[in-house]
Amino acid sequence: MTHYLKHSLIIVVMPAFAILATVAPLWGLAGALALVLYQIAVDIATPRELAVPEYRHPWLINAVPYVHIPTSAFALLMLAWMAAPGDLFGIGQALDGVLGTSLATRPEPASWGALAAAAVTLGFVMSTNTIAAHELVHRTASPFAVWLGRWILATVGDAQYSITHVYVHHLHVGTPHDPSTAKRGENLYGFALRSIRGQYRDAWQIEMRRLRERPWLLRVLGNKVTTGVAMSGTIALGFYxxxxxxxxxxxxxVAGTSKFLLEAVEYIQHYGLVRTPGGQIESHHSWECSSRAASHIMYNLPRHAHHHLDARLPYSALKPTAEAPDLPYGYVAHILLSMAPPLWRRFAAPRLAKWDAELASPAERELAQQANRESRLPSYAALAPAERP
Known part of the structure; x- marks a missing residue:
């Protein structure tokens, strides 16, 4: 039963945070910080999560990402209640009746500061929506799963991700054609801007090619980038x-916080790794990080090398990959480290040198050395790994 429950933690945490963040915003922020510290502590202090359980009821574990639909709807409803004047739908009175408090029945609207704190907290917790949706949009044999995945993405303003992740990132990872592969020496903030621009550009181009036989207006209106924006716009209209x-x-x-955290995840997943365009995708083209807390909360996403080797596999079937380069401290710790570019560059430099020396093919070694020079960072330009025997 534990193996079924461990990936369900976030769908329990999200409604609890939705109430805490909107009723007591500062406590919500404190709770988010506590969750971060908890993940770091578990990931560093416990052994790696290497188990690959056999599920007698696979439908149950595969259904978990779908639960993000009602939990996200509840979280957004709570945020709308907090932002609204009065007591929207009597939510405050109902909460106080259930909790036995008088916290939720506010005499005045929440302040802008309190609203911002709640929105940041929910953006942090709802960033897991992209990971749940990531699982669903890869189920391309099921249009219903992809459609629901796009709606989960729309709750954090990023429905286009369903296009670029599947049809760009997984084809071009590690090459200049993938905007979601971070370059050597590129800081997180510049990468996030470049990646977002590239994703929307590529998604638009893919959709316009898909609809090229239709009249121009129908290509624009039927484009999944357009409809994705409309889906998030519908949610925004409800807030208005x-x-x-x-x-x-x-x-x-909420959407901005969630998208930034997604870009931070993508930044650490392939940072500085290179691949010959058109070459086979192998385990050494992704950073592996089978840390326990991150694997549970992020649907085994840290087992990233196996995911890129076979993106059709459900998250419950992903295995740790010993041949992939390793991130030692856990996803959350590395995300925080990436937010301090000098510290991240210092952390990554020796690991990239080791990757160049031990894992890269001869052609990739040349690309890596070119990337080191193009970084214009002395610490990277000086990397010159010894030839492999």
Whole structure:
């Protein structure tokens, strides 16, 4: 039973955080910080999560990502209630009746500061929506799964991800054609801007090619980039109806926080790794990090090398890959480290040198040396791994 429950933690945590963040925003922020510290502590202090259980009821474990639909709807409803004047749908009175408190029945609307704190907290917790949706949009044999995955993505303003991740990232990872592969020496913030621009550009081009036989107007209106924006726009419209521009601003903060954290995850997953365009994708083209807490909360996403070797596999079937380069401290710790570019570059430099020397093919070694020079960083330009025997 533990193996079924461990990946369900976030769908329990999200509604709890939705209430805590909107009723007591500072406590919500403190709870988010505690969750971060908890993940770091578990990932560093416990052995790697190497188990690959056999599930007698695979439908149950594969159904977990779908539960992000109602939990996300609840979280966004709570945020709309907080942003709205009065007691939207009587939610505050109902909460106080259940909790036996008088916290939720506010005499005045929440302040902008409190609303921002709640939106950041929910953006942090709801960043897992992209990971749940990531699982569903890879189930390309099921249009229903992909459609629901796009709606989960729309709750964090990023439905286009369903296109670029599947049809660009997985084809071109490690090459200049993939905007989601971070270059050597590139800092997280510059990467995030470049990656987002590239994703929307590539998604638009893919969709326009798919619809090339249709009239131009139908290509624009039927484009999944357009419809994805419309899906998030529908949610934003609901916030506007409930709380005016305060509500729209709160939703924008949730989406922006979630998207930035997604880009931080993508930054560490392939940072500095290179691949010959058109070459086979192998285990050494992804950083592996089978840490326990991250594997549970992120649907085994840290087992990233195996995911790129066979993206059709459900998350429950992914295995640790010993041949892949390793991130030693856990996903959350590395994400925080990447937010301090000098520390991240210092951390990554020796590991990239080791990758060049021990894992890269001769052609990739040349690409790596070119990337080191193009980084214009002395510490990277000086990397010159010894030839493999």
């Amino acid at each position: 109806a409930a709380a005016g521009w305060r509500g729209v601003a709160a939703f924008a903060v």
